[in-house]
Amino acid sequence: MAKDLKEKFCSFSPTDYRYSVEDLKSYLTEEAFIKYKTKVEAALVKVLAKQGFISWEVAEEIIQAAERITAEEVYEEERRVRHDIRALVNCIRNKVSERAKPYVHLFATSCDIVDTANCLRYKDAIHNVILPDMIELEKTWMELALRHKDTLQIGRTHGQHAEPITFGFAIVLYVDRWGNRILRLKEVTHNLVGKFSGAVGAYNASSLGFFADPEEFEREVLSELGLEPANISTQILPPEPMVDFFHTIISSFGVLANFADDMRHLQRSEIAEIGEEFKDEQVGSSTMPHKRNPINFENIKSMWKTFMPKMVTIYMDQISEHQRDLTNSCSQRYLPELLVAFTSSMRRMIKVSKRIKVEESNMQRNFKMSKDKIAAEPLYILLASLGYPNAHEYVRRLVFESFKKRKPLSEIVMEEEALKPYLEKFTDLQKGIILDPSRYIGIAPKKVKKIIDLWEERLKDT
Amino acid sequence: MAKDLKEKFCSFSPTDYRYSVEDLKSYLTEEAFIKYKTKVEAALVKVLAKQGFISWEVAEEIIQAAERITAEEVYEEERRVRHDIRALVNCIRNKVSERAKPYVHLFATSCDIVDTANCLRYKDAIHNVILPDMIELEKTWMELALRHKDTLQIGRTHGQHAEPITFGFAIVLYVDRWGNRILRLKEVTHNLVGKFSGAVGAYNASSLGFFADPEEFEREVLSELGLEPANISTQILPPEPMVDFFHTIISSFGVLANFADDMRHLQRSEIAEIGEEFKDEQVGSSTMPHKRNPINFENIKSMWKTFMPKMVTIYMDQISEHQRDLTNSCSQRYLPELLVAFTSSMRRMIKVSKRIKVEESNMQRNFKMSKDKIAAEPLYILLASLGYPNAHEYVRRLVFESFKKRKPLSEIVMEEEALKPYLEKFTDLQKGIILDPSRYIGIAPKKVKKIIDLWEERLKDT
Amino acid sequence: MAKDLKEKFCSFSPTDYRYSVEDLKSYLTEEAFIKYKTKVEAALVKVLAKQGFISWEVAEEIIQAAERITAEEVYEEERRVRHDIRALVNCIRNKVSERAKPYVHLFATSCDIVDTANCLRYKDAIHNVILPDMIELEKTWMELALRHKDTLQIGRTHGQHAEPITFGFAIVLYVDRWGNRILRLKEVTHNLVGKFSGAVGAYNASSLGFFADPEEFEREVLSELGLEPANISTQILPPEPMVDFFHTIISSFGVLANFADDMRHLQRSEIAEIGEEFKDEQVGSSTMPHKRNPINFENIKSMWKTFMPKMVTIYMDQISEHQRDLTNSCSQRYLPELLVAFTSSMRRMIKVSKRIKVEESNMQRNFKMSKDKIAAEPLYILLASLGYPNAHEYVRRLVFESFKKRKPLSEIVMEEEALKPYLEKFTDLQKGIILDPSRYIGIAPKKVKKIIDLWEERLKDT
Amino acid sequence: MAKDLKEKFCSFSPTDYRYSVEDLKSYLTEEAFIKYKTKVEAALVKVLAKQGFISWEVAEEIIQAAERITAEEVYEEERRVRHDIRALVNCIRNKVSERAKPYVHLFATSCDIVDTANCLRYKDAIHNVILPDMIELEKTWMELALRHKDTLQIGRTHGQHAEPITFGFAIVLYVDRWGNRILRLKEVTHNLVGKFSGAVGAYNASSLGFFADPEEFEREVLSELGLEPANISTQILPPEPMVDFFHTIISSFGVLANFADDMRHLQRSEIAEIGEEFKDEQVGSSTMPHKRNPINFENIKSMWKTFMPKMVTIYMDQISEHQRDLTNSCSQRYLPELLVAFTSSMRRMIKVSKRIKVEESNMQRNFKMSKDKIAAEPLYILLASLGYPNAHEYVRRLVFESFKKRKPLSEIVMEEEALKPYLEKFTDLQKGIILDPSRYIGIAPKKVKKIIDLWEERLKDT
Secondary structure (H helix, E strand, O other): OHHHHHHHHOOOOHHHOOOOOHHHHHHHOHHHHHHHHHHHHHHHHHHHHHOOOOOHHHHHHHHHHHHOOOHHHHHHHHHHHOOHHHHHHHHHHOOOOOOOHHHOOOOOOHHHHHHHHHHHHHHHHHHHHHHHHHHHHHHHHHHHHHHOOOOEEEEEEOOEEEEEEEHHHHHHHHHHHHHHHHHHHHHHHHOOOEOOOOOOOOOOHHHOOOOOOHHHHHHHHHHHOOOOEOOOOOOOOOOHHHHHHHHHHHHHHHHHHHHHHHHHHHOOOOOOOEEEOOOOOOOOOOOOOOOOOOHHHHHHHHHHHHHOOHHHHHHHOOOOOOOOOOOOHHHHHOHHHHHHHHHHHHHHHHHHHHOEEEOHHHHHHHHHHHHHHHOHHHHHHHHHHOOOOOHHHHHHHHHHHHHHHOOOHHHHHHHOHHHHHHHOOOOHHHHHHHHOHHHOOOOHHHHHHHHHHHHHHHOOOO | OHHHHHHHHOOOOHHHOOOOOHHHHHHHOHHHHHHHHHHHHHHHHHHHHHOOOOOHHHHHHHHHHHHOOOHHHHHHHHHHHOOHHHHHHHHHHOOOOOOOHHHOOOOOOHHHHHHHHHHHHHHHHHHHHHHHHHHHHHHHHHHHHHHOOOOEEEEEEOOEEEEEEEHHHHHHHHHHHHHHHHHHHHHHHHOOOEOOOOOOOOOOHHHOOOOOOHHHHHHHHHHHOOOOEOOOOOOOOOOHHHHHHHHHHHHHHHHHHHHHHHHHHHOOOOOOOEEEOOOOOOOOOOOOOOOOOOHHHHHHHHHHHHHOOHHHHHHHOOOOOOOOOOOOHHHHHOHHHHHHHHHHHHHHHHHHHHOEEEOHHHHHHHHHHHHHHHOHHHHHHHHHHOOOOOHHHHHHHHHHHHHHHOOOHHHHHHHOHHHHHHHOOOOHHHHHHHHOHHHOOOOHHHHHHHHHHHHHHHOOOO | OHHHHHHHHOOOOHHHOOOOOHHHHHHHOHHHHHHHHHHHHHHHHHHHHHOOOOOHHHHHHHHHHHHOOOHHHHHHHHHHHOOHHHHHHHHHHHOOOOOOHHHOOOOOOHHHHHHHHHHHHHHHHHHHHHHHHHHHHHHHHHHHHHHOOOOEEEEEEOOEEEEEEEHHHHHHHHHHHHHHHHHHHHHHHHOOOEOOOOOOOOOOHHHOOOOOOHHHHHHHHHHHOOOOEOOOOOOOOOOHHHHHHHHHHHHHHHHHHHHHHHHHHHOOOOOOOEEEOOOOOOOOOOOOOOOOOOHHHHHHHHHHHHHOOHHHHHHHOOOOOOOOOOOOHHHHHOHHHHHHHHHHHHHHHHHHHHOEEEOHHHHHHHHHHHHHHHOHHHHHHHHHHOOOOOHHHHHHHHHHHHHHHOOOHHHHHHHOHHHHHHHOOOOHHHHHHHHOHHHOOOOHHHHHHHHHHHHHHHOOOO | OHHHHHHHHOOOOHHHOOOOOHHHHHHHOHHHHHHHHHHHHHHHHHHHHHOOOOOHHHHHHHHHHHHOOOHHHHHHHHHHHOOHHHHHHHHHHHOOOOOOHHHOOOOOOHHHHHHHHHHHHHHHHHHHHHHHHHHHHHHHHHHHHHHOOOOEEEEEEOOEEEEEEEHHHHHHHHHHHHHHHHHHHHHHHHOOOEOOOOOOOOOOHHHOOOOOOHHHHHHHHHHHOOOOEOOOOOOOOOOHHHHHHHHHHHHHHHHHHHHHHHHHHHOOOOOOOEEEOOOOOOOOOOOOOOOOOOHHHHHHHHHHHHHOOHHHHHHHOOOOOOOOOOOOHHHHHOHHHHHHHHHHHHHHHHHHHHOEEEOHHHHHHHHHHHHHHHOHHHHHHHHHHOOOOOHHHHHHHHHHHHHHHOOOHHHHHHHOHHHHHHHOOOOHHHHHHHHOHHHOOOOHHHHHHHHHHHHHHHOOOO
16 A cells, blocks of 8 residues: 555656546556456457357357456567557467467457447446536535525626626526536447457458358447447547547536636635635645635646647547558547546535535625616616617616716616606516615526426436 | 729638638628627517517517618727627617617627527528538548449558558548538537527516516527527526537538548559549649649648637637626637638538549559558468467468568468468358458448448438 | 728628738738738849849849739639649739740749748738837836836735735736747747748759859848748748747737736726726626626637637647648648737737726725735744744634634734744834734835836847 | 556556656656655755754754655645645654754745746756757767768658658758757756745745845745746746747657658558568567558657647646636646656657668659659759740640650650750750759758758757
């Protein structure tokens, strides 16, 4: 353990010592990748046995050998043969009898194994770790929104006070955006497919007369792993399903970043509408003992800045010359890290969202700063609705006057003779809003409820 | 006309003088944008009249005024009021009677108009221009693939000769990738929605008591335009549907870029497997009269390099503080250009794909270079299938020998005593392939047919 | 004029109708580009005449013809010959006598003209427009900083109140960063070079025996234009000088974006430390007549988001296969727009920086919010300097107490018996700071003066 | 060792198991970072002792404690206090006597340590590892260029045969581009500066009366580490020097990528102008025993695709709100990896450049393919130089004829009656080139020599 720890800090990538996600190790480390590749090799011999091409004994021998492969031995062999999949194959071969050796990896090309293994492990990581986490965050935000569905907050556009909403309404927007990403991620993950079409994708090797239908053979191997085949492939899979997949991860990351930015700003000293509960021993600053910094939200934003541009790499990797060039090989090896970073930030978001402290009194205080001016919009609309000719311009002037005279807008309104005939026509609801703009929140609380119901329904089978 | 032309060259952006797409002007220029915004204003008063809030006369007056708005007058007014939508509204107001004035833009916030207009014009551009073009390219590639479904070509990986395919097989991969993008684009375009929820998205203004259900009011306004509303919005629409939309455009652009790269390289002097039919008067180089350059494919790749990174802007624009900051405003104004650039490149691709000249004799010549070595893969597989212990390694050595002795691999194979017992067990098909590797094309021609059938079926209602 | 206006709105790119910079048209439009290319053609014949290769009459004829070339005719000819430089050459040839025709463009390859013309016009745009504007912004910020060198402001880290500074100190940081970019831009602009080395860069054509030293010939042609040649080139210039140049533009844009973000946030309703003076007629919102939005700063941030990712294109264009592929051609045509956008945003920044209204009373108010807690840092340091064993932790606890008891930190400090012996050792300056933390501004005002002096000195010859 | 190996494969980032650079571990791992931070803490107390603020015994105690700090203990402490620098400080404090404790980290803010430590370790990594490697690559390319300064190769533009060069000329372009990057990197590394200006950059803490001149104090601390201070800073350093630094790394990476692409394409089966010497045991493909893939060049291109887009992160991190927000914190932690990846690829490039096998006979063969057409350019120029009216167009037609009639251009030229009077005026050199275009290589060999001399001179002190 001490040893493990020490190793960690000899790492270059923070994903390996600071933002690691333990639960993803069985899918996304190099070791895990090798395990997944052996699963594909095992699936192959299983089908060869089913088809009677090899005996079940031979198949069993290979399957068991594949299960015992370690990353270390593969890397050691790779140093010799300079080819990662040939190294893996050699390691399996070294563990089986002479009669089994020839059937290891037979009919397969490297990418049949690599692309299929990637597809498989990404799907597993999504279904076993990432989607459950996404659902948990969705629920956390639902609870937060519901708890504050009626908590008055000033809405802000351009960083300026605009019209009132409720805090729950502000949060439930993220429930909707995040729910939308969850469904999208399920869909694009579902679209990931495997391949077993050989070195240039034309099933050359599997058309040597051993199988009635090479496409059927591909379908069987992949179905052992729970996968569908691509319609067509070259040496590698067509990139678009993977591109869509990572786009969905990155655009989900964007939702986290936006939420983080909103919360960071609501934590500004002058705004102070939310806080994060601090541990007693936590230090805000190495020299300023009084600081309470939104470090978790800052961290999430920073991780997004680190990983969002990776999409450029992914788009560049859409281009592979002819039946494939290998310039997508290293770059593809760096993709699992993106899933780890996303999960790490998402888990941080779950944790910190659970301990958001809403400072309702500060929300009230901030609202009151602009309370008076807020009446401007409904006033203009009500006047216009009654046919007042230039209501927007007129109200804008009243607001200026209110600024200059430092007099509440409502007072100025009441003193305007010209307005009286209009004001008399206002309904009680309308008058009430002009006098108490905290009632000018539209359908905010109702919408909170509705959006939560909508996503509970849509995600109930997830 | 001379005037127009002159103006064009006073432009800074090549999209406005060199890569322009005439057919997209009615959707994606600034003038078109203003037209679309007036459509939304018109939809609003139509619904106000339907609901009996205003008379049909008033509504008609506004609708007709809206239709007569020009970009020039809006820009002139904007110079005065410094607000684009207020300027538009003023222009409409200036064209109607006093009694109609108050009802222009009533209940709407700028973004209700802007976001809805963008959604609408992008949908129109996609359905009327871009999707039809995509279908045309799909068909062009289908024809090319079908025409060459049996044309032997050496498959290439790492730029090296690998196993044989057919040229149609290489092309039909793009039929599949492009078809996939077409379906995806239809889907993400379908997901674009509008909004009419007011300044902070809580329907504050439309909850002033004039409408029974503000969400129903929103739905009606949008349905005048054939749009659905977002589940929830702030001042602006949730960004993800637009982000998915542009991701699909950019990933489609990537398919064009990949095709272009493949063709560029097949045109290399030494490879020369395809050519582009040149006009008699076309000049290849200003000093080298003999050059025949793949400028169209280079152009497409270059446009992709220009516009692909715009996705970074789009991801950054996912983040908008609170109910909205305005830092996505200019950046959003630059998005239509991306659709124009994509369409411009796609049309170039259609044109050039139609005049691709396949040099079958050069394909034959190139194939022959490696003909001999190609037998290595099937040989290794056949030997292994017969239980030969270390077939891959063994064949690799034979290939080395063939290189060193400059002797055909097949000859070396025939001379190997140790191989005889194995060779005798080969079927006729298998022997045929070893002796004539041009037969080692797997199911390439069959796959061409199958993929074309698949996409003809899937796209038949498009 | 009305015509021009109309044309403008038929544009797709906002750079051509909304964010245009009139002063840059003579360098960066397509028309200007063609003018610059003709200058290079003229320089060539001038040198041919100087060397006695052609007569001065012939040279003059060509020079005068080159000056009369219009973009329209070149584009019309290009439609025929499909090659932009050949079209330009033909247009010049059509304007000269038979005996002059052969000498137009002789020894030149397209890229000798294109790359050299780009280099030249970028240099001109920088020296005549962009650098003077940068200097103006620098001076504007210097004045603002100097005016507020003593204006107390709370410093903010993590959006939280930290230690006090002065507003001038906050601004002068940008004076330093911007000054640094100015010097850098001068340097990288100076490093831009031209070329006249022919179709593959080996001076093949100019080594046909007409010139004693082809490199000397190149040097002379370029020196007509005030340029130096590259050490070596292929068909095109080595990309790095241009890459460094655009990096400097983009990183300068980043300084603008950071300044804009700072100001945006200082304009938040709750902070309100600065404002922008509004025109009387300006409209803040189409529905909320009371809004005063930081639209100029938002605009600058948004433009940065639009153009910053273009660096990805520029990095991709560093790669050109062998002696050149043409996949950098279109992309390069889009680079002038980046300079226009940068200048447009810089000019907006100058304008808005000149009318920043500093709300000193709000700065005081905000400072007071945290005044009490600010003493924590100097207190901890003073205690530690006197050997207090765990001062940081101890003061952190006092701050917690102050929060919980809602009692000023200073009071709590005074009541602590344990602290007395330490407090007595404080100097007057130190006591003064603990009692009045508004004095805890370090050397902020002095630094303002020093940095301004530094940059006045460094930029005095610019 | 087995343990270490095992750990490695539990990594997510390939930089930690596959593309690691042992020599950079002492600068760029997390462990190294902590070491560097302790160096800054040590420099601080050294200066405190020099100034007589603390005794040398106390300083020594702290310096020795700092040297014994391990990453493990810091991380363990961080888990408790949730602040990385406070954790580090606590660890040092725990190792010193009571009387020394208060003086650890006194007057410093976290970023004084972090930013200075980063600057220091990057400088060390550059000077001790990266620059020496860059020089080695430069020399490797110089040797390759010199060896082949006269080796005839066809120059290629658009992937098409253009005019002849020599292979050394093609390589020496990279000598120039790389040399330019070396000088640039030295310069931008030199520009990296440190800071010791406190929590908001105004030297608040160091102005408490203990030091005569806080800026002088900063200068002394940094000079202990061999660093200069920034002109001005906030909590953090102004970002531009670091942005320039990483731009230079990334643009250097671009040079590697371009070289790699050139070599990849020269290795295409049909071109085969260069090869990489293979180890006997190396496997080219897991199923195709005959393949010899340019995997090293592909790898370098792929690494560039992976890391180039990180520049977007770096540009985003230029923006930090007010005196600093923390959203650049994680992202900055990922920057060392970029240096590792660059070095890893550079070392691969050195290795593979040393074993490039030039296939001169294939270069000859490829040249001969176009030999005949190459005469077109010099012919057109010579005719034009003699006043032939429309030489370019005329020669273009002759080339067409040569294509159609499958007759050498030279033959066609000789048969043209109209040309005779011109041909007679050609000098011997000129005739020689038309008859043997392999002589049409301009000054290629001379330029090779000249560029090598230039860079040997410029880099001799490096």
